[in-house]
Amino acid sequence: MRLRRRAHTVRVPGFRFAGVRCGLKTRGPDVALIASDRPAVAAGVFTTNRVTAAPVQVSRRRIEGGVASAVLVNSGNANACTGAGGRRVVEASTGLAARLLGVPAERVLACSTGRIGMPIPPGVLLAGVEKAAAALSPAGFADAAHAIMTTDAFPKTAVRRLRLGGRPVTVAALGKGAGMIAPDMATLLVFVVTDARIGCGAAARALRAAVDASFNVITVDGDMSTNDTVLLLANGAAGGRAPSGPREYARFARAVADVLQEIARLVVADGEGSSKVVEVTVRGARTDADAARVARAVASSTLCKAAFAGGDPNWGRFTCAAGTAGVPVDADRTTVVIGDVTVARRGRPIAGTLPRARRHMQGRHVRIALDLGLGRGVARMLTSDLTTEYVHFNAAYTT
Amino acid sequence: MRLRRRAHTVRVPGFRFAGVRCGLKTRGPDVALIASDRPAVAAGVFTTNRVTAAPVQVSRRRIEGGVASAVLVNSGNANACTGAGGRRVVEASTGLAARLLGVPAERVLACSTGRIGMPIPPGVLLAGVEKAAAALSPAGFADAAHAIMTTDAFPKTAVRRLRLGGRPVTVAALGKGAGMIAPDMATLLVFVVTDARIGCGAAARALRAAVDASFNVITVDGDMSTNDTVLLLANGAAGGRAPSGPREYARFARAVADVLQEIARLVVADGEGSSKVVEVTVRGARTDADAARVARAVASSTLCKAAFAGGDPNWGRFTCAAGTAGVPVDADRTTVVIGDVTVARRGRPIAGTLPRARRHMQGRHVRIALDLGLGRGVARMLTSDLTTEYVHFNAAYTT
Numbered sequence: 001m002r003l004r005r006r007a008h009t010v011r012v013p014g015f016r017f018a019g020v021r022c023g024l025k026t027r028g029p030d031v032a033l034i035a036s037d038r039p040a041v042a043a044g045v046f047t048t049n050r051v052t053a054a055p056v057q058v059s060r061r062r063i064e065g066g067v068a069s070a071v072l073v074n075s076g077n078a079n080a081c082t083g084a085g086g087r088r089v090v091e092a093s094t095g096l097a098a099r100l101l102g103v104p105a106e107r108v109l110a111c112s113t114g115r116i117g118m119p120i121p122p123g124v125l126l127a128g129v130e131k132a133a134a135a136l137s138p139a140g141f142a143d144a145a146h147a148i149m150t151t152d153a154f155p156k157t158a159v160r161r162l163r164l165g166g167r168p169v170t171v172a173a174l175g176k177g178a179g180m181i182a183p184d185m186a187t188l189l190v191f192v193v194t195d196a197r198i199g200c201g202a203a204a205r206a207l208r209a210a211v212d213a214s215f216n217v218i219t220v221d222g223d224m225s226t227n228d229t230v231l232l233l234a235n236g237a238a239g240g241r242a243p244s245g246p247r248e249y250a251r252f253a254r255a256v257a258d259v260l261q262e263i264a265r266l267v268v269a270d271g272e273g274s275s276k277v278v279e280v281t282v283r284g285a286r287t288d289a290d291a292a293r294v295a296r297a298v299a300s301s302t303l304c305k306a307a308f309a310g311g312d313p314n315w316g317r318f319t320c321a322a323g324t325a326g327v328p329v330d331a332d333r334t335t336v337v338i339g340d341v342t343v344a345r346r347g348r349p350i351a352g353t354l355p356r357a358r359r360h361m362q363g364r365h366v367r368i369a370l371d372l373g374l375g376r377g378v379a380r381m382l383t384s385d386l387t388t389e390y391v392h393f394n395a396a397y398t399t
Numbered sequence: 400m401r402l403r404r405r406a407h408t409v410r411v412p413g414f415r416f417a418g419v420r421c422g423l424k425t426r427g428p429d430v431a432l433i434a435s436d437r438p439a440v441a442a443g444v445f446t447t448n449r450v451t452a453a454p455v456q457v458s459r460r461r462i463e464g465g466v467a468s469a470v471l472v473n474s475g476n477a478n479a480c481t482g483a484g485g486r487r488v489v490e491a492s493t494g495l496a497a498r499l500l501g502v503p504a505e506r507v508l509a510c511s512t513g514r515i516g517m518p519i520p521p522g523v524l525l526a527g528v529e530k531a532a533a534a535l536s537p538a539g540f541a542d543a544a545h546a547i548m549t550t551d552a553f554p555k556t557a558v559r560r561l562r563l564g565g566r567p568v569t570v571a572a573l574g575k576g577a578g579m580i581a582p583d584m585a586t587l588l589v590f591v592v593t594d595a596r597i598g599c600g601a602a603a604r605a606l607r608a609a610v611d612a613s614f615n616v617i618t619v620d621g622d623m624s625t626n627d628t629v630l631l632l633a634n635g636a637a638g639g640r641a642p643s644g645p646r647e648y649a650r651f652a653r654a655v656a657d658v659l660q661e662i663a664r665l666v667v668a669d670g671e672g673s674s675k676v677v678e679v680t681v682r683g684a685r686t687d688a689d690a691a692r693v694a695r696a697v698a699s700s701t702l703c704k705a706a707f708a709g710g711d712p713n714w715g716r717f718t719c720a721a722g723t724a725g726v727p728v729d730a731d732r733t734t735v736v737i738g739d740v741t742v743a744r745r746g747r748p749i750a751g752t753l754p755r756a757r758r759h760m761q762g763r764h765v766r767i768a769l770d771l772g773l774g775r776g777v778a779r780m781l782t783s784d785l786t787t788e789y790v791h792f793n794a795a796y797t798t
Contacts, residue, residue, distance in 0.1 A: 051722030051730040081715040081730045083746045117715025117748060226719050226730075302701070302785075316480040316516025320625050323450025331450040331480045331625075347482045349516060 005266070007142035007155035010172045013195040014038060014237030017140030019147030022128025024076030024114065029147035031128035032073040034191060035101055035136055040235035042068035042109070043204040045211045047228035054079045054086030055110035056227060058094070062106050066200035068233055069107040071191060072097045072129065073148050075176075077120045078187060079112040080226040089120045093129050100133035111229045113150050113176065113187035145174040148189055152178045153270050158262035160255040164248060165240035169196040171252075173259035178270035187227035188215060190263055192256060197236035198243065206253040207232045214260035217295075218268050218382045232256065265382065274384035278308050281369040282322075284335075285377030290327040292379035294370065297325035305386035308366060313357035315343045322370055333373035339366070346373060404665070406541035406554035409571045412594040413437060413636030416539030418546030421527025423475030423513065423520075428546035430527035431472040433590060434500055434535055439634035441467035441508070442603035444610045446627035453478045453485030454509035455626060457493070461505050465599035467632055468506040470590060471496045471528065472547050474575075476519045477586060478511040479625040488519045492528050499532040510628045512549050512575065512586035544573040547588055551577045552669050557661035559654040563647060564639035568595040570651075572658035577669035586626035587614060589662055591655060596635035597642065605652040606631045613659035616694075617667050617781045631655065664781065673783035677707050680768040681721075683734075684776030689726040691778035693769065696724035704785035707765060712756035714742045721769055732772035738765070745772060 014037045019029045044063045046056050062068070072094055079086045094108040101108070112120075135143075145155040156175045161168060175190035192207070211230055243249045268277050280299045285291035298304055301321035307314045315336040322329045332347040339360030343353045360366065413436045418428045443462045445455050461467070471493055478485045493507040500507070511519075534542075544554040555574045560567060574589035591606070610629055642648045667676050679698045684690035697703055700720035706713045714735040721728045731746040738759030742752045759765065 049719065049722040050724070050726070050728045051719055051733075078715075081718050081743070081746060083731050115715070116713075116719055117743070226722060314515075316477075316514070319480050320448065320450055320515055323448040323625060325449070327449070329449045332482050334450075344480070344516070347480060 005154040007145040007174070008157040008159050008172065009139070010141050010159045010170065011138050012141070012170045012172050012193050014235045015193050015195070016136040016138050017144040018132040018135035018137065019140065019143030019145070020128060020131040020135050022131065023124050024074055024120065024128070028149070029143065030074055030076045031125070031132045032144040032147035033070060033097065033129070033132035033136060034144060034193060034233070035070040036233055036235040038235055038237070039067045039069055039107065040233040041198060041200050041203045042066060043200070043207040043232045044109070045207060045230045047225055049226050049228070051081070051226050053112055053227040054082055054090050055112045056229060058087060058090045059109040059111065059229065062109055065106070067107060068109050069103040070097055070101055071109045071111065071231060071233070073111045073189065074120070074125060074128065075113050075148055075150050077112060077114040077118060078116045078227050079120050081117040082119050085119055089122050089125060092122055093125050096126055096129045097133060100130065109231060111189050111227065113148065113189055113227055116226065141172065141174065148174065148176045150176065152176050156263050156266040156270070158259040160258050162251055162255050164196050164238070164243055164252055167238045167240035169194060169238040171196065171255040171259055173263055175263040175267070177267040187225040188230070188267065189227070190230045190260065192232040192259060194234045195237040196234050196252060197238060197240060198234045198252060202243070202249055202252070203232055203234050206249070206256045209253055210257040210260045213257050214264040217380060218264050230260070268382050268384050275309060275387055276364045276366055276385050278366040278368060278383045278385060280381045280383060281367070281378070282372065283369065283378050284371040284373045284375060285379070286328060286375040287377040288379055289377070291377035293325040293327050294322045294329065294372065295379045295381040297321050298368065298370065299381035299383035302386060305383065308361070308385035309387045311358060311362035313338050313343060313354050313361050315349070318368060318370060322372070328374055329372055330374065335371040335373065337369040337371070404553040406544040406573070407556040407558050407571065408538070408541050409558045409569060410537050410540065411569045411571050411592050413634040414592050414594070415535040415537050416543040417531040417534035417536065418539065418542030418544070419527060419530045419534050421530065422523050423473055423527070427548070428542065429473055429475045430524070430531045431543040431546035432469060432496065432528070432531035432535060433543060433592060433632070434469040435632060435634040437634055437636070438466045438468055438506065439632040440597060440599050440602050441465060442599070442606040442631045443508070444606060444629045446624055448625050450480070450625050452511055452626040453481055453489045454511045455628060457486060457489045458508040458510065458628065461508055464505070466506060467508050468502040469496055469500055470508045470510065470630060470632070472510045472588065473519070473524060473527065474512050474547055474549050476511060476513040476517060477515045477626050478519050480516040481518050484518055488521050488524065491521055492524050495525055495528045496532060499529065508630060510588050510626065512547065512588055512626055515625065540571065540573065547573065547575045549575065551575050555662050555665040555669070557658040559657050561650055561654050563595050563637070563642055563651055566637045566639035568593060568637040570595065570654040570658055572662055574662040574666070576666040586624040587629070587666065588626070589629040589659065591631040591658060593633045594636040595633050595651060596637060596639060597633045597651060601642070601648055601651070602631055602633050605655045608652060609656040609659040612656050613663040616779060617663050629659070667781050667783050674708060674786055675763045675765055675784050677765040677767060677782045677784060679780045679782060680766070680777070681771065682768065682777050683770040683772045683774060684778070685727060685774040686776040687778055688776070690776035692724040692726050693721045693728065693771065694778045694780040696720050697767070697769065698780040698782035701785060704782065707760070707784035708786045710757060710761035712737050712742060712753050712760050714748070717767060717769060721771070727773055728771055729773065734770040734772065736768040736770070
């Protein structure tokens with residue numbers, strides 16, 4: 001749908017950002033650096049793919065301490081399927097960043113996105129690290145958001161401001177990902193930076209819950225990247241006290257969830273390969289877990305996604321996909337609502353409803369709801385449609 | 400790849416066949432009838448989708464007795480998501496076929512393929528049943544194979560002859576399915592008819608094993624139809640004795656597996672939406688079950704299937720997809736072979752191999768092998784590529 005958006009120009013106290021070009025991508029900035037002026041509480045969520053990129057292996061280990069000072073990101077090369085050489089590049093580049101920032105190497109996290117299976121030329125990346133360190137600025141947030149893009153059509157940022165521990169704090173996120181275009185270029189990378197003062201356990205809990213409520217309820221092509229990473233750095237520069245009690249924690253967690261949900265929606269909306277955002281809601285399942293499996297089955301069915309692309313109110317196809325989820329579904333009890341139009345009630349089509357349903361489906365924001373009539377379980381998934389452009393791009397994109 | 404093939408013109412002693420037009424499809428024959436002149440031992444394997452079409456519900460119950468005299472098939476309408484009315488149509492049409500054939504209704508099985516969620520006009524189908532019963536002929540095998548087609552580009556038949564119990568017997572199969580084109584029109588229906596004399600348990604065992612070794616190792620779009628059905632009817636018209644001992648049984652089971660594998664390969668090859676057949680072999684997994692999960696992950700990854708379409712030897716993408724299978728995979732131990740070319744050994748690319756690998760991938764029969772280097776587990780999957788035509792067809796195909 002080729003949204004056009006600008007990155008936010010937010011400043012987050014105690015953080016500096018840079019986005020520069022070193023030449024790993026054909027054009028545009030390809031190295032980002034995020035640095036905190038003091039050790040920040042850090043939490044991370046990583047890909048569940050059993051094959052992980054070298055930076056994921058290194059960052060996952062380093063973040064165990066719960067503290068980080070910087071994040072080094074490159075686009076243009078995923079540093080995945082690159083063996084021990086790939087890990088050496090991560091150690092050399094984060095080591096250089098650490099020396100330039102005057103922090104221990106163990107406190108520099110790394111992320112990469114781009115082609116799989118190609119070694120990174122170390123000299124190119126190291127030159128980029130030097131350039132990025134020199135360019136660090138409190139005003140560099142948007143530059144960093146641009147430098148992490150690969151096939152993204154636009155930078156993805158989100159900002160929330162709230163009061164916490166008696167002080168105004170900022171929660172800002174920058175992310176990239178556009179799975180419908182070229183999934184192996186489309187690693188999901190998201191960085192949440194905040195000057196909030198928050199404990200290490202609370203930060204990890206808030207991030208995990210926010211990822212579950214955002215990126216874990218979107219599906220683009222069902223492929224998990226080797227590089228997917230979501231990081232949270234909270235440096236406490238706002239001062240004040242840590243959140244006291246569950247209500248203050250909930251406000252912080254809500255802000256983190258909000259920025260991640262905004263980025264997630266932008267990821268689904270992005271890409272030449274996607275013409276619409278589709279929200280699949282399942283109600284009336286026996287449990288929430290059942291509902292989630294059914295919603296995922298419908299949202300990721302190639303067949304349903306092709307129907308979304310065609311604007312085809314093919315409710316039988318949706319019910320059929322629901323049946324593949326491996327949990328109880330009874331076609332004779334399933335009610336299907338497209339937009340606000342109930343097209344089939346308890347398995348029986350309602351005459352004359354399809355033209356209105358088709359009009360809704362031809363829009364850019366499509367809502368499909370299935371009520372299984374079996375219980376009270378509810379779940380929701382965001383997905384995109386499967387267009388010929390998706391296939392064209394991924395078939396043409398060669399090694 | 401638009402293969403052109405003719406149906407076999409085989410005769411199977413004791414069986415008569417018909418394929419006629421009643422008007423459920425826009426054009427072409429759309430009702431098939433297969434009738435045995437004596438009660439046949441019958442076995443069936445049905446879809447695992449929790450949403451099943453009316454004929455599946457009826458046939459699954461009727462086949463429990465292990466005996467059938469006829470199979471009534473219509474194309475053009477799946478009779479799925481049609482509620483109690485759909486079941487009444489199955490009962491009326493098989494009831495009429497039973498009266499015309501002089502057998503109990505419980506011995507007539509039913510299958511449907513076509514659009515989901517639309518009631519079958521009962522009068523149209525009943526007229527078709529009368530016409531089909533009148534047209535039954537020992538020479539009608541090819542007519543029946545044509546009448547069950549929907550979006551299939553060609554009829555799919557396979558024949559084996561063997562000696563069993565001292566007599567020559569025929570095992571013939573007719574099937575339809577072309578998942579890459581329009582999966583909800585692309586129910587998999589396969590009927591194996593044989594004049595062999597075989598016990599009910601042995602027939603069921605042979606069919607189950609043959610399905611596991613054929614249709615359960617192909618993946619087209621990952622969607623399971625509400626109507627998928629594979630039936631075996633063995634009428635014993637060859638005479639002689641039932642197979643004595645495991646070697647004779649194995650010969651019979653082998654013939655059944657052979658015809659199903661031939662039909663499965665034709666299903667993968669069929670369709671405007673598919674330009675090639677891809678064989679994914681996984682070796683060196685910890686167990687065969689692990690290997691099967693990895694092979695399925697690679698064969699059904701949207702991303703890999705788009706690479707197949709583009710003829711792109713993107714070995715990192717294949718390793719990455721393997722990582723999503725949820726079983727142990729170590730990129731640093733994984734060897735990838737494309738055709739006969741080892742492009743990466745234990746995670747390291749082999750320089751200069753990609754041009755030859757690309758030439759192989761641009762052919763119509765592509766072989767991808769991954770050796771995980773973790774054990775002795777082996778598995779194989781057949782799949783097709785994901786082309787722009789697939790998406791175009793499924794998006795354009797409207798209710």
